[in-house]
Amino acid sequence: MSEPRVLVLGLDPFRVPGPWDPQPVADKIEAGMAQFEAAGVGARSCLVGLDGSDDIETVLTAALTERPWEVVVVGGGIRRAEGQLFEDVINLVRRHAPGAAIAFNETPDDTYRAAARRLNGA
Incomplete structure (x- = not known):
């Protein structure tokens, strides 16, 4: 496997309040x-919980600054979460991975396709 070029940000389905089957x-x-x-x-991937078990900004900042990323995919759970989570995540990506393209998947299983649209040399 090659060095990571893509960071996928999303919600950990097991730490999203329900009732639902994650x-x-x-x-x-x-x-x-x-x-x-x-x-x-x-x-x-960097998955965060909405159950209060994560300091989301700290967790995402650590992942975003781990290395230079070519593409950051922001998952649908983050985009659809209540409040300003999506806005906060986009600003974190801008601040901590300014050279990365930003991609959005439609569903969790089309994440590669979303990244490939923005990936150089894929």
């Missing part, structure tokens, strides 16, 4: 990440 979403996230491996593109 397993189907977790399975789709896993399938989406497997597509990066199959394509030989290094990727890493």
